[in-house]
Amino acid sequence: MVDQHKGFDFPVDTLLPAPGAFTLDWDLNQQELKIRQHGVVYWSTGAFMNERFKFMLPDETKLRYNFSILSNEDEDSFTYNPVDQSGKSEFVITIMGRLVPDMGPTDCRNDGNRFEQGSGYFNVSGSGSATRSDISNASLSISDCKAACWKICDRLGFNFLFDNQTRCQFWTGNWEFVQDRSGSSSASIYFLTTMELRSHKHKRIIWICTATAAASLLIVVLLRHVLSINKKKSFTSRAKVDQKELLDVKKSFTCNDVNGLQEDGEMEHDLRVFIYASLMAATGDFSEENKLGEGGFGPVYKGKLVTGREIAVKRLSKCSAQGALEFKNELILIYELQHTNLVQLFGFCVHGEERMLIYEYMPNKSLDYFLFDSSRGGLLDWKKRFSIIEGITQGLLYLHKYSRTRIIHRDLKASNILLDESMNPKISDFGMARIFTHNEEEANTNRVMGTYGYMSPEYAMKGIFSIKSDVYSFGVLMLEIISGRRNNSFYNDDRMLNIVGYTWELWKEGAGLQLMDPTLGDSCNGDQLLRCIHVGLLCVEEHPADRPTMQDVVSMLTNENMSLPVPTKPAFCTERNVVTTGIAGKGPELVSINGLSISDLDGR
Numbered sequence: 001m002v003d004q005h006k007g008f009d010f011p012v013d014t015l016l017p018a019p020g021a022f023t024l025d026w027d028l029n030q031q032e033l034k035i036r037q038h039g040v041v042y043w044s045t046g047a048f049m050n051e052r053f054k055f056m057l058p059d060e061t062k063l064r065y066n067f068s069i070l071s072n073e074d075e076d077s078f079t080y081n082p083v084d085q086s087g088k089s090e091f092v093i094t095i096m097g098r099l100v101p102d103m104g105p106t107d108c109r110n111d112g113n114r115f116e117q118g119s120g121y122f123n124v125s126g127s128g129s130a131t132r133s134d135i136s137n138a139s140l141s142i143s144d145c146k147a148a149c150w151k152i153c154d155r156l157g158f159n160f161l162f163d164n165q166t167r168c169q170f171w172t173g174n175w176e177f178v179q180d181r182s183g184s185s186s187a188s189i190y191f192l193t194t195m196e197l198r199s200h201k202h203k204r205i206i207w208i209c210t211a212t213a214a215a216s217l218l219i220v221v222l223l224r225h226v227l228s229i230n231k232k233k234s235f236t237s238r239a240k241v242d243q244k245e246l247l248d249v250k251k252s253f254t255c256n257d258v259n260g261l262q263e264d265g266e267m268e269h270d271l272r273v274f275i276y277a278s279l280m281a282a283t284g285d286f287s288e289e290n291k292l293g294e295g296g297f298g299p300v301y302k303g304k305l306v307t308g309r310e311i312a313v314k315r316l317s318k319c320s321a322q323g324a325l326e327f328k329n330e331l332i333l334i335y336e337l338q339h340t341n342l343v344q345l346f347g348f349c350v351h352g353e354e355r356m357l358i359y360e361y362m363p364n365k366s367l368d369y370f371l372f373d374s375s376r377g378g379l380l381d382w383k384k385r386f387s388i389i390e391g392i393t394q395g396l397l398y399l400h401k402y403s404r405t406r407i408i409h410r411d412l413k414a415s416n417i418l419l420d421e422s423m424n425p426k427i428s429d430f431g432m433a434r435i436f437t438h439n440e441e442e443a444n445t446n447r448v449m450g451t452y453g454y455m456s457p458e459y460a461m462k463g464i465f466s467i468k469s470d471v472y473s474f475g476v477l478m479l480e481i482i483s484g485r486r487n488n489s490f491y492n493d494d495r496m497l498n499i500v501g502y503t504w505e506l507w508k509e510g511a512g513l514q515l516m517d518p519t520l521g522d523s524c525n526g527d528q529l530l531r532c533i534h535v536g537l538l539c540v541e542e543h544p545a546d547r548p549t550m551q552d553v554v555s556m557l558t559n560e561n562m563s564l565p566v567p568t569k570p571a572f573c574t575e576r577n578v579v580t581t582g583i584a585g586k587g588p589e590l591v592s593i594n595g596l597s598i599s600d601l602d603g604r
Contacts, residue, residue, distance in 0.1 A: 272347030475539025
């Protein structure tokens with residue numbers, strides 16, 4: 001039994017005086033319990049006699065409860081105790097005046113639940129399962145509304161209204177209460193704002209977030225799966241196209257075994273198709289010991305055929321940008337080029353995804369192997385260097401003028417000049433070459449291919465290339481051969497210059513000979529060297545129209561009596577990022593840096 005005075009410390013609707021329309025009290029005179037409605041007796045237990053109340057069934061009371069009354073000068077009280085667990089220890093009065101056992105808090109309530117009145121007035125809107133219900137009774141009070149709201153778990157709040165009669169209005173389900181600061185709304189809501197309901201709300205938010213995240217993850221997985229399928233289909237389709245192109249390649253040339261090369265070193269004009277197993281044997285299973293180096297498309301290996309002929313096998317990387325069509329075009333292009341200063345292609349091999357080109361072997365590797373090494377550079381005296389310059393000019397002249405189609409190499413540099421056993425130069429690596437008709441002067445591309453320092457300004461900045469682009473690259477290469485230094489290894493005061501800028505500074509001061517590689521010593525012909533510098537500066541003029549053709553270059557280098565134009569300030573960059581900035585935005589895409597080249601050969 002709850003002491004009446006403690007009800008003020010722990011507010012409940014049991015034995016608290018006047019909490020609503022109905023009250024329960026103990027009549028001291030009649031010694032009976034009475035339920036009053038607004039002070040008027042509504043029901044009573046009757047007098048207590050023989051351990052039971054007069055108007056209560058004896059079986060209901062004596063079997064479940066022990067009643068006792070204490071009445072003296074100091075105290076007059078009534079107590080009851082349940083006989084066993086079947087008896088309820090607490091009763092409450094309903095809003096209809098019934099005395100019923102209190103079943104305790106519902107599943108969605110606990111002792112921490114409480115109602116709070118929202119400040120101000122509210123606009124109320126509902127959706128989905130939102131419902132509103134009323135209970136009307138002349139004897140209702142606000143506590144009755146609160147008790148009724150308490151018993152139904154889904155009820156969010158209530159409103160106590162006065163109109164024709166008092167009534168309770170309950171809000172159940174998905175309601176939204178928006179505070180109306182204008183004062184035009186008439187609803188003043190009592191919200192059930194408790195820690196436990198907030199926890200339920202928090203759990204619902206967590207569930208919604210979890211479901212959303214799971215759905216998003218599922219969508220991402222499905223999208224990736226679809227993209228993977230499409231990518232696989234695209235790859236399969238591309239593979240089929242590649243396979244068809246490669247089959248066309250095989251049908252285009254005479255198909256002989258790797259042993260098809262004649263023992264005397266001569267070979268027929270037909271391009272050979274090599275067997276993969278024979279190349280594996282020739283290169284020692286592509287061992288590291290036989291690896292000569294690695295270019296933009298993949299590694300190059302030294303090999304030896306059963307006939308004793310040495311070969312170089314260029315094994316294209318599987319992730320190479322060069323597809324089957326480009327591979328075919330490069331084969332056809334090199335197949336039709338026959339010149340002493342161009343590397344000779346013996347044949348090719350296609351094995352599954354493997355694509356390989358077989359070239360003549362160059363025992364002295366490439367020009368950069370000697371030129372930029374402090375010890376090996378001394379092996380190249382001026383006579384050999386000038387001979388290499390002449391050989392390169394002859395090879396380029398053939399590509400630009402005398403081959404069946406005009407060829408723009410687009411990646412002329414020291415590492416692409418191979419040297420045979422007699423140190424004769426051979427231009428190699430036609431992966432970036434473009435074919436022009438003899439009526440074409442220039443072309444434009446959005447994908448710039450080449451190597452920093454060797455690219456002409458119009459090509460690097462605008463994607464425009466022509467035979468004059470190769471002339472610019474040759475000019476840079478010739479200055480490297482003279483100086484024995486890479487084009488980006490020059491410094492002047494506080495700014496970095498490339499070889500073009502450095503040479504121009506020396507030329508203006510009349511100190512051109514200072515560009516000479518110190519290892520040349522007395523072997524150098526000063527006049528010839530200065531003439532080469534002069535021609536080199538003409539080749540790197542800013543405007544393509546001001547640069548000589550390769551035919552002009554050959555004449556300038558071989559005819560000492562020929563007067564040369566005065567060079568003007570060349571096109572050169574003091575820093576690398578100038579070139580990069582120039583191709584940003586709407587400019588072409590630059591794809592080759594740090595001396596490595598990536599091909600994009602398109603036969604036209």
